[in-house]
Amino acid sequence: MKAAMQYQNKTPEEIVRQYKKRLRAKQGLLILIFLLYVIVGIRGIWWGDDGMPDVLLKLFILIVITFPINIWISWDFMSLNMILNQDCDPVTYVQVMRLLEKVHKRKRSAVAIRINEASGLMWSGQFSDALALAEPLRKYKLSVNYQISFLNIRFNCYKKMEDLERAMQVKHEAEVLVSSFKKASLQRTGQELLNVMDASLALWRGDYEAFRRMEEARSAGYTAKLQKVVSAVCLADVDIACNELKNARTHLEYAIQEGGTLYVVEDARRMLAELAQKEWMEGTDYGERTVKI
Known part of the structure; x- marks a missing residue:
C-alpha cells in the first residue's frame, strides 16, 4: 500500500524523475561494490596473497551479492504496476511507460515496457491501440509472466471489440501454453488465466449463475x-x-x-x-x- 501511495497525486514526469533518481543511486551502489571487489582482487594477486581458487571464490561471492541487488534495482520498475493495480490509473500508467522508453534502451526492457503500455491502453478502453502495440511483440521470446499478460491483453481486447473468433483463438493459445507448464506454481498461474477467460465468456453468454459461481471462487484471492x-x-x-x-x-x-x-x-x-x-x-x-x- 505504501508503494502505491508514493505515486498518487504526482504527474508522470514527477514519477519518472523519482524513478530515475532511485535507479541511478542503486546502480551506483552496484558499481561501487564491483570496483571494491576488483581492487581487493587485484591487490591479493599483486601481493601474492590469493591463488586462483581464492580469486574464483571472490568472483562467486560477487555474483551471489549482485544477484539480490539486481532484483532490488528491478523492484522500482515492478512497483510502477501499483499505478495501475492499486491506484486504478491506466492513463498515468501509459504516460509513465512512454517516458520510460527513453530511459531503458535494451530490447528486453523495451519489450517489457511495451507490454505494460499495452495493458494500460487496454484498461483505459483503447482496445485497438492496445492490440496495435501488443500484436507485433508475438515475435519476441517473453518470460512466462509477460506471456500471460500478453495473452490476457489480446483476449480482453478482442472480446471487447466483439471479435469472438480471435478471442477464442487467443484462449486456445493460452490452453496450449498452460499445458506445457511443468512447475506447479506456473500451472496455478496459467490456470488462473484460463479461469479469468472462462468467467468472462460466461458473462458474455449471459450464463450468470456460472459467472457468479466462478467469481465467488476467485474473488477471495x-x-x-x-x-x-x-x-x-x-x-x-x-x-x-x-x-x-x-x-x-x-x-x-x-x-x-x-x-x-x-x-x-x-x-x-x-x-x-x-x-x-x-x-x-x-x-x-x-x-x-x-x-x-
Missing part, C-alpha cells in the same frame, strides 16, 4: 483494487439482469468511487444512470397501478 473494481462492475451487470437492483447500485457506486481512470468506470456510470431510470419507471408504473385500483 483478490488483492489488487483493479480486480475488485472490475469484479464489482461485472457483478452489477449480473445483479441488474437478475433484478437485484440494490446490490447492483452498491457495486456500481463502489466502482465509480474507487475505479479512477479505468474504462469500466464509464460503464459503471452508464449502468447506474440506466438503473436510476429503471427504478424511476418502476416507481411510476406502481403509482399508476395504485391509482387505477
Whole structure:
C-alpha cells in the first residue's frame, strides 16, 4: 500500500524523475561494490596473497551479492504496476511507460515496457491501440509472466471489440501454453488465466449463475483494487439482469468511487444512470397501478 501511495497525486514526469533518481543511486551502489571487489582482487594477486581458487571464490561471492541487488534495482520498475493495480490509473500508467522508453534502451526492457503500455491502453478502453502495440511483440521470446499478460491483453481486447473468433483463438493459445507448464506454481498461474477467460465468456453468454459461481471462487484471492473494481462492475451487470437492483447500485457506486481512470468506470456510470431510470419507471408504473385500483 505504501508503494502505491508514493505515486498518487504526482504527474508522470514527477514519477519518472523519482524513478530515475532511485535507479541511478542503486546502480551506483552496484558499481561501487564491483570496483571494491576488483581492487581487493587485484591487490591479493599483486601481493601474492590469493591463488586462483581464492580469486574464483571472490568472483562467486560477487555474483551471489549482485544477484539480490539486481532484483532490488528491478523492484522500482515492478512497483510502477501499483499505478495501475492499486491506484486504478491506466492513463498515468501509459504516460509513465512512454517516458520510460527513453530511459531503458535494451530490447528486453523495451519489450517489457511495451507490454505494460499495452495493458494500460487496454484498461483505459483503447482496445485497438492496445492490440496495435501488443500484436507485433508475438515475435519476441517473453518470460512466462509477460506471456500471460500478453495473452490476457489480446483476449480482453478482442472480446471487447466483439471479435469472438480471435478471442477464442487467443484462449486456445493460452490452453496450449498452460499445458506445457511443468512447475506447479506456473500451472496455478496459467490456470488462473484460463479461469479469468472462462468467467468472462460466461458473462458474455449471459450464463450468470456460472459467472457468479466462478467469481465467488476467485474473488477471495483478490488483492489488487483493479480486480475488485472490475469484479464489482461485472457483478452489477449480473445483479441488474437478475433484478437485484440494490446490490447492483452498491457495486456500481463502489466502482465509480474507487475505479479512477479505468474504462469500466464509464460503464459503471452508464449502468447506474440506466438503473436510476429503471427504478424511476418502476416507481411510476406502481403509482399508476395504485391509482387505477
